[in-house]
Amino acid sequence: MLRNLFYRIANILDIQGEIIFKIVAYRRAADAIEHLGRDVRAIWNGDPKNLREIPGIGKEISEKIDEILRTGELAYYKKISKGVPPGIFDLLQIPDVGPKTVARLWNELKITNVAKLEKAARAGKLRGLKGFGAKSEEKILAGIEAQRRKKSSTRVLLGVAHPFAQEIIAALRASCGDAIHDIAPAGSLRRMKPTIGDLDILVASDAPEKIITAFVSLPIVQSVNAQGTTKASIIADNGMQVDLRVLEAKHWGAALQYFTGSKEHNIALRNIALAQGLSLSEWGFKRVKDDKEIFTPREEEVYEKLGLQWVPPELREATGELELAQNNRQMPRLIELQDLKADLQLHSNWSDGSFTIEQMAEAARARGLHYIAVTDHSQGLGIARGLTPERLKQQWKEIDALNKKWNDFVVLKSIEMEIRADGSLDFPDDLLAQFDLVLVSTHSALKQSREKITARVIRAIQNPYVDIFAHPTGRLLGQRDESALDLEEVFRVAKETGTFVEIDGAPERLDLDDVRVRRARAVGAQIVIDSDAHSPAGFDGLFYGVAMARRGGLEAKDVMNTLEWKELRKRLKRNR
Ligand code: DGT
Ligand code: CA
Ligand code: CA
């Protein structure tokens, strides 16, 4: 939010032809915030002076940040953005169109949005501008087209959408908290799907106009699709669509249930209601025989009224959760983030991470973990500064020294070892035996045939020193499909050999997903949840990994790193 706001201020100043150092100051502040790796709020701590320890942030900007964090608004932004047509910011999203061009389009041709620009380019009217020709018109039209394709096809990573929704909610609370009775994300975000189409936010309030006005004037708003008295839909400057609905508190339970979805879960729930003579909508229940309305201010009451247990949102995908809810006490007690005692995949500056083992360990300890496995890459992954046996020995010295520092925290010697294309491993068994824990994975030759890649992975997990098979499918959301690996077969061998399979919480992986988690458990393979962090902020991956486990119906007892190291160690195949 802050970062986007500062980029936007810089762009407005740039378009208005302000002096350059002012523009640069805002861009620099935006960059600094983007690369901070921690929450600005924590540094701020109520005092603007604290912000000045962030490189790139001076007195003036620290005071602006202070104002935003306190009030959710910025008077200066309101002032300079007055009279700037919102469509202007869409123009800036077109490749090769910068603030200077936008200023000229606006001033000289009165072009203030993409539709007008497209029309002018098609009509050959941009040639009227000095330095513009037929070529530049073609380029702009191609840019608009590319932009359009990108927008219509992209779902956003949960790891991006989740903090973004929290920002919006915090901003609304800051600017109209006294008018908000309740506020929550619904839709796929509340169900914690790995990718999110659009954000759905619900607010219970008696002052809908106030909420809607505050919402459409948030600094992140790029354009307003629709605005009514109780709902609005906007496109944010990160490209996400955000739908907001305001309703009365007595409708909260039914609305939250309805807009959380999934659509399939809702259909099944409505059928259960109908069988009991009740029709269920986003407003509440209605008795079919006499149209009597029954309100459910709390979501639990929607399920209670139907004789059901409350269903955690992550399970609402119509995969049998309502059957569990109907049979008393069958609903799993889903694992929670606090259940995890360890993170068994993370990277330090010994390979492709950017922080020391000590920094990573302290961050993990601050998050309440009791132990971590440092899993830098092995030599086979040259691009990630993979470790040779010689560098490993040096790393182990560092770990040994570090372990003297705490009596409540342990750093395990581990490795993310590349499974070579033929299934052989990067290190010999006598070296593997010296690790506390060995994690294997594939990063290369992921296009191998099903037969080949399955044989390759199975050969690796049959090794008596291999403990964990990480990010099993190799997918990168939006970038790389899953490999052809036969997961059923891998789960079977994993069970047989006592190898754990991983849920990797890195937002672009989230692999295993809910469907695979269910299969792994059904087959009997043991599961661990890791963050794959490359920085302290990366430990957020544990939260997303836990979300996948919850979507897969796992309880704490189903996840091996809910055990203390003393217990987990006994479960390793080499110790059994
Ligand atoms: P997304 O945005 O594609 O990631 O997925 P959702 O699940 O957030 O879907 P969205 O935003 O279209 O709708 C939000 C919720 O509203 C959805 O999960 C369930 C509810 N909903 C939307 N349309 C319908 C419908 O036609 N019937 C029912 N029963 N529920 C609906
Ligand atoms: Ca949605
Ligand atoms: Ca929606």
Ligand code: ZN
């Ligand atoms: Zn990896």
